[in-house]
Amino acid sequence: MNFVNQRPSRIVLASGNPHKAREFEALLRGISVEPLPPGFILPPETGNTFFENALLKARSVHEQFASMSDVETPWVMADDSGIEVEALDGRPGIHSARYAGEDATDVDNVEKLLWELKGVEDRSARFVCVIACISPEGEELRADGVFPGAIARRTRGSTGFGYDPVFIPDGFSLTVSELTAEEKNRISHRARAAQGLLTQFGGGDSQ
Numbered sequence: 514m515n516f517v518n519q520r521p522s523r524i525v526l527a528s529g530n531p532h533k534a535r536e537f538e539a540l541l542r543g544i545s546v547e548p549l550p551p552g553f554i555l556p557p558e559t560g561n562t563f564f565e566n567a568l569l570k571a572r573s574v575h576e577q578f579a580s581m582s583d584v585e586t587p588w589v590m591a592d593d594s595g596i597e598v599e600a601l602d603g604r605p606g607i608h609s610a611r612y613a614g615e616d617a618t619d620v621d622n623v624e625k626l627l628w629e630l631k632g633v634e635d636r637s638a639r640f641v642c643v644i645a646c647i648s649p650e651g652e653e654l655r656a657d658g659v660f661p662g663a664i665a666r667r668t669r670g671s672t673g674f675g676y677d678p679v680f681i682p683d684g685f686s687l688t689v690s691e692l693t694a695e696e697k698n699r700i701s702h703r704a705r706a707a708q709g710l711l712t713q714f715g716g717g718d719s720q
Contacts, residue, residue: 519648519714519715520543520544520714520715521544521587521588521648521714522543522544522545523544523545523547523587523588524537524541524544524545524546524547524587524588524589524590524646525546525547525548525549525550525574525578525587525588525589525590526546526547526548526549526589526590526591527549527555527570527571527573527574527589527590527591528548528549528555528570528591528592529548529549529555530548531548532674533592533703534546534547534548536698536703537590537592537703537707539694539698540698540703540704540707540708541707541710541711542711546590549574553574553577554573554577555570555573555574556569556570556573558570558593558607560593560607561607562607562643563593563594563595563607563641563642563643564593564643564645564655564657566593566607567591567592567593567643567644567645568591568645568653569591570591570593570645571589571590571591571645571646571647571653572645572647574589574591575589575647575651585649586649587649588646588647588648588649589646589647590644590645590646590647590710591644591645591646592642592643592644592645592703592706593607593642593643594609594640594641594642594643594702594703595607595608595609595610595640595641596609596626596638596639596640596641596675596676596680597638597639597640597641598626598630598636598637598638598664599635599636599637599638600630600633600635600636600637601629601630605622605626609622609675609676610622610675612625612626613625619674619675619676622675622676623668623676623678623679626664626676626679627664627666627667627668627679630664636663636664636665636666637661637662637663638661638662638663638664638680639659639660639661639662639702640659640660640662640676640680640701640702641657641658641659641660641702642657642658642659642660642701642702642703642705642706643655643656643657643658643706644656644657644658644706644707644709644710646710654710654713656706656707656708656709656710656713657705657706657709658701658702658703658704658705658706658707658708658709659702659705660682660700660701660702660705661682661683662680662681662682662683662685663680663681663683664679664680664681665678665679665680665681665688667679668688668690669687669688669690669691670687670688670689670690670691670692671690672690672691672692672693672694672697673689673690673692673697677689677690677697678690682700689701
């Protein structure tokens with residue numbers, strides 16, 4: 514379904530991650546992206562794919578809004594994203610955020626990845642982002658973004674988060690953490706998925 518002329522002015526992101534909310538707001542130009550309000554509960558990510566996990570979160574938050582008689586149900590979006598490494602048969606994949614354990618930090622996850630790739634020559638990898646977006650009436654949209662590159666042999670750079678310090682995009686010699694936010698927002702997996710979502714809103718030319 515094409516949501517031409519239904520471009521929302523506001524979307525609630527089914528995530529408590531402030532980095533993601535700011536990043537998506539920059540990518541979805543002209544659309545206010547708000548973080549998940551206090552009191553909302555996100556379901557466990559029990560899906561087997563990025564899309565299944567994104568849809569679980571988006572549907573849960575949409576249903577929680579719809580059950581509130583005193584609040585208008587907004588557009589809701591969720592993403593699931595991660596990094597897939599060729600030499601590791603696609604791992605960490607959907608487990609990227611908890612690769613080194615349930616309470617793992619970004620540093621923990623990156624250290625585990627570098628350790629597993631120690632001495633490995635093929636370091637090709639890709640970031641993947643899948644967005645699930647639900648209208649106030651319950652219509653569901655999907656948008657995908659893929660960001661190919663390779664894993665560096667050590668961390669480099671001071672910006673970004675997650676696996677950014679060890680990911681070198683195709684065509685670059687710098688890691689994502691060494692790029693400016695503007696550069697990252699032009700080429701990242703989230704940028705590509707967001708552009709796909711804008712196109713479905715009838716706003717593909719706004720990027």
